[in-house]
Amino acid sequence: MISYIIRRILYVIPLLLAVSIVCFVIIQLPPGDFLTAIESQLKSQAGLSEEESRKMVDEMRKTYGLDKSMPVQYLIWIKNIVTKGDFGYSFGYRKPAQEVIWERLKWTMIIALSAHLISTLVGLLIGIYSATHQYSLGDHLSTFLAFIGLSFPEFFTALVIMYLLVFRFRVPHVGGLSSPEYVLATWNWAKFVDFLQHFWIPVVISGVAGVARNMRVMRANLLDVFRSQYVITARAKGLKERIVLYKHAVVNALHPIIAYQGVALPYIVQGTMVTAIVLNLPTTGPAFYDALVFQDTLLAGSFLLMVTVVLVIGNLLSDLILAWIDPRIRYD
Amino acid sequence: METNSCLINVKGLCTYFYTDDGIVKAVDGVNLKIRRGETLGVVGESGCGKSVTALSIMRLIPAPPGRITRGEILYGENKEKSVDLIRLDSRGSKMRNIRGGEIAMIFQEPMISLNPVYTIGDQIIESIMVHQKVTKKEAKEHAIKMLDRVGISDPAQRVDDYPHQLSGGMRQRAIIAMALSCHPNLLIADEPTTALDVTVQAQVLELMKELQQEFGMAIMMITHNLGVIAETSDNVAVMYLGKIMEYASAHDLFHHPMHPYLQALLKSIPSIVGKGERLAMIKGTVPDPLSILRGCLFAPRCLEIKKICQSEEEPPVIEVEKGHQVKCWLYA
Structure with missing residues (x-):
């Protein structure tokens, strides 16, 4: 197991170097x-x-x-990154690129991880329910809602939610992560409540598609696993249905969900760019967009590099989790 | 043959599958008796209802679409204490205690009958601890003892192996160890040797016979292989399209086959004596299980067909000798 981990980590180094070259070249391509x-x-x-x-x-x-x-x-550029952790200078923001990235990455990660966690948990639970109650009313309903959740573009959902909040529920302020009067306030209970009132919107919007996707994948996989011989064997041993479900079936249905974790993080960090612009969030998405438009080369390159690092780390983690739950992968 | 001398007494069992295309009568009026320590062979082509009969006894018929519509499955030698398994809640504790504890089942495909993510030891221990009040340590010792008994060398090491580290024959031995770990009264073996190569087949059958004598259990041996039947069984039921065509002791069955179906089956076995003859085969194919047939189900393929065979009346079950029953108009 340890040699597997070390081998996987060593693979990452040449991969990151190659990716950094590609990022840099792409950023420089426009005249x-x-x-x-x-x-x-x-x-x-x-x-x-x-x-x-x-x-x-x-x-x-x-x-x-x-x-x-x-x-x-x-x-x-790469020498300064490796030796000094210096990602270069952002012309647009007139400060070092890493400062621009870090102050935004914090919020991005908080929103992305919350959305991701919720979408995975809720998606799994609904998927398990759907598979164990196949063709029931609840199954049909969640399948229908998942279809809608997957088909709606995120920025559109964002607009609809903002419209409803402002014009139906008369919420005084939407967008961003706090109301104007709290922007400069120090953290206290009122600010926290205000923060939560803003925070749930991007989390729900980025989470919805994930819930739908995870639910569909889990349902399909679990139904497959239910038909497999070892689940019937487990039942034939006289185990309780709950144990058959969680100990024998669900564990074997998780593979694609875990494999998806690796790709999901950068997707959530970058994929919600349009939503973040619509909702005016202080995340990496809008800043990356600006950096591309104004040819803020080093900032854009650093963003790209950051996203790939997240992607590579995410993949590494999901591979390690897979190896942990499935012995067949460990011995390869 | 008294009812109370039987370990299991199946009377008029009907298990139907309600599919979108129609009703499949997988098992249609089956009668079986198995006494303690005896081996009943159930033989027939794929799709004749052998496995569904076994799964009905285990109450593991997937519902929907399957349902036991009629019949009794009386379990227990004592008339007062015997229970009708059909009347038990298939997920209830009473059925779960019988399933795996008193009636165990092993399946055709050893490669996929064990859960890939747990060690064989874990899976045997799980089976022991569901049915017996023992500590985990005692269960593990018992598991090692069982592995040793089924002929797995170095069982103390092997107990921590994952299924993919064992060969097919080893896995089937481990599965037998798992099934017998609670000393069941009846072992249902659904094609236990079909997926194994021939030398291993013989070893596994030999092992099962030894263990049967040691533990005094009854075996229901399901197979499509008449050789396996000859090797192991005391009594034999020949099934065709969900009905039993002939029921006799193994000796009578091979020496005086009555039903034209069985006669044709026996003729279609290649022989090493006699030279250059074309192998006999049964004309036609097994009818679509959805098609509605009346009268004798074998009539369309029968070589000795009479006028009455084509009528809509079902052939009667005739007891031609004591304990030798045949469902055919020829003997009426």
Whole structure:
């Protein structure tokens, strides 16, 4: 088991290096850079001549190392990340990229993990109910709701919820993670309650699709496992149905759900970008979007790298959990 | 043959499956008796209702779509104390105590009859602890003893192996150890050797015979292999499309086969004496289980067909000799 873990961790290093190269190249692909925009600003707004503005911008390029070739820029970037934990400078926010990422990553992870946890637990429970009550009214109802949950785009659900809250329930403030009057307040009970009133919306919205998906996967798998011989063997031993279900059937139906955990995290971090923009959340999604639009190269690259790291770590964790519950994987 | 001398007495058992395409009469009016220490062979082609009969006795018929519609399954040698298993709640504690504790069952596919995520020891211990008041340590010792008894070498080590680490023959031995760990009165063996290769088949049958003598249990041996029947059984029931066609001692059955179906079956076994003859076979195929047949079910494929065979009247069960019954118009 330990050698399996070590082997899996060692695989991660070359993978991350390769991914970082791809990220960097993709970010650099569009023509121009952040300073091209500055240059035209200098011309139109500061009234400098073409020659003056180019000279100024060229100097800035030199300062930030943007005049060097792409491979050299990459090497500098990756060297600073590895040696100093420095992800480069964000032109848009005018501060180090890692600061921009960290302050947003905290909220992103809290929202993403809550949504994920809820969607997994609720999805599993409904899936188990559906499979054990196949073709019952409850099964048909949850299948129908899951279908709706999967088909609605998240940003649309967000708009509908905001509309209902504001115009039906007369909630004074929606969007963001706190009402304006609490933004600068220190944490106290009232602020916490206010926070919860905002917090549940993104969690529910990002969770709904996950619930639907997990429920469908769990239902299908559990029905398969129910037909398997070892479940009949377990029943033939005279075990209680509850033990047959949880000890023998559910454990063997969890594989795809666990395997999905690895991919789910970055999906939730990045996939709710549009929802986050609609709800005006201080998460990584909107910042990543801005960084791409304004060619804030290093910030965008760092975001991408961050998401891939989350993806790789998530996959590693899900593989380890799989190996833990299924002995057949350990001995491969 | 007194009722109270039987361990299990199946009377007029009907188990139907209500599918979307119609009713499948998987078992239709089956009578069986098994006495203590005796082996009853149940033989027939795939889909003739052998396994459904066994699962009905275990009360493990998946419902829906299956349901036992009629009949009695009297269990117990003492007339006053015998219970009708059909009247018990299939998930209730009374049925669960009988299932696995007093009537055990082993299945065709040793490769998939054990849960892949638990060690064979865990699975045997689980079986012991459901039915006996012992500590886990005692249960483990008993499990090791059982593994040793079924001929698994180095049982103290093997007890911690996972199913995928054992060969097919070893797994079937482990399954037998699991089934016999509570010393059942009746062992239902559903094609226990079909998935094993021939040398291992012989070993497993030999082992089952030894254990039967040691524990004094009855065996219901379900198979499509007449050789296995000849090897193991005292009495034999020949099934075709959910009905018993012939019921006799193994000796009578092989020396005086009565029913044209059985005669044809015996002729279709390849023999090593005699040269170059074409192997006899039964004409036609087993009818669709959904089709509604009246009268003799074998008539469409029978070589000795008479006029009455094509009538809608069901052939009577004739006792041609003591203990030798046949359901055929030829002997009426």
